[in-house]
Amino acid sequence: MSFSIAGKTAIITGAANGIGLAIGRKFAEAGANVMFADMDEKRLIEELGEQVDEGNVRYFAGDLREKLTIANLLSATLDAFDQVDILVNGSRQVIPSDPLDTDDDSVKTLLNQNLMPALRLSQVVAKRMIKQAGDDDEGPAGAIINLSSIAARRTHPDLMAYSVSTAALDQLTRSMAVALAPNRIRVNAIALGSVMSASLRSTLKENRDFREDIENHTPLARIAAPTELTDTAQFLASDAAGFMTGQILTIDGGRTLLDPVAAPAH
Template sequence: MSFSIEGKTAIVTGAANGVGLAVARHFVDQGANVMFADMDEARLSHECGEIPEDEGNIRYFAGDLRERLTLANLLSATIDAFDRVDILVNGSRQVMPSDPLDPDDDSFETLMKQNVTNTFRLSQLVAKRMIKQSEGKDEGQAGAIVNLSSIAARRTQPELLSYSVSTAALDQLTRSLAVAYAQYRIRVNSIALGSVMSASLKDALKKNDDYREQIEDMTPLGRIAAPRELAEAVQFLSCEGAGFVTGQIITVDGGRTLLDPVGAPAH
């Protein structure tokens, strides 16, 4: 069983910071060709500039990933750079508070587009390319798609209604695409993140001194995950060694969902 992704080509969205950046960096360390993609061009350029290029296996693409043309251009840029794409990590996700009683609150539309629709559109484009690349081959995986979701999908938090619903929809999208793409030997899985030291969590901890202790008390393993730990889980779902795993929502939360009460913090 091989867990290697060396020589594979991956697109990682949300790669300018947090978990997305950790996944992209980890993939580079594992010998993959990686297209770092994000909407924040300044941050993306800065982060990629800090990573030493090794045999040209790093590229980055900045643009508004909410636009269909931008997604198509992202795929084209990846093919131009590396000739193919084997792995897609949909790591671009957004968290916003919600007001369930405010009819002017547009968080629902915003997060459904950001967390679900964009993932669906990019997955469609990349899957078509993976199918084309695999023509004439009858075995081995044609590609792997990994979505980054959240444990918020299975919890009830009115103040995060839009985020919870969008991640629940993302989990169902994962299962549906897994079945739709199975005949083409493309696997689709999702990772439901618990408390990870992401950019948004760092900001939350700065604003609330007691927040870290609160999270750790609710997590059986008693700590917040490092982004690298999520990156390694993504690698597993991307590699040939996970060749019979598809349509699964893998929870990486330190056991938190085993104990969490309703209304506990989502990070």
């Protein structure tokens, strides 16, 4: 079975750069209608260029921490393409945290950034998918993919808040997979190791030793390019993964095979 998603409509969040942008471009090339969503409108326009508002590509700029923005994103997608079949929750933020600082609000910040938009958007999109399916009780109704991290399973004090938020996202994936299975909506996640996202690129500029640290703790000894994840995302979005739900697929260059507690999980 092929990984075809041609003719389907996908919403991709965190799509102005890095991983979300790469997945959106891959989906568009595969013939899907794609709504690229992000807070950074300028970057969206720069990256999409002449594709904006033409053919199978649209963009939406807004803060998905706001419930109204989520509703507006769904409305904009339906106005453009009449349906939604795939959701990729790719918006992520990484900030350092101090577990012993009682004034550190990083856990709250990252739950609001990395978890709650994925939950709320999944809820409204799932309701739309159920409505689209109507009385049809055969075939897939939709696919939701969450971009998570191996930080959910690794322990690194400076990334406690990020680890908590991604662990919560993993559990959200499992819970929603069970809840939506009767409606034939599949929910899976991809747990990422070190991928050259915009945030990691910024971190590496500030700390040149960080790259060496990551590579030394990764059996494949390198940082992945965003394009190395896109085929997995397309597989999960396609009917080829029709009997997969509630799964967390790991793409980390072998990082989780090693034991060091201090190894960064970015």
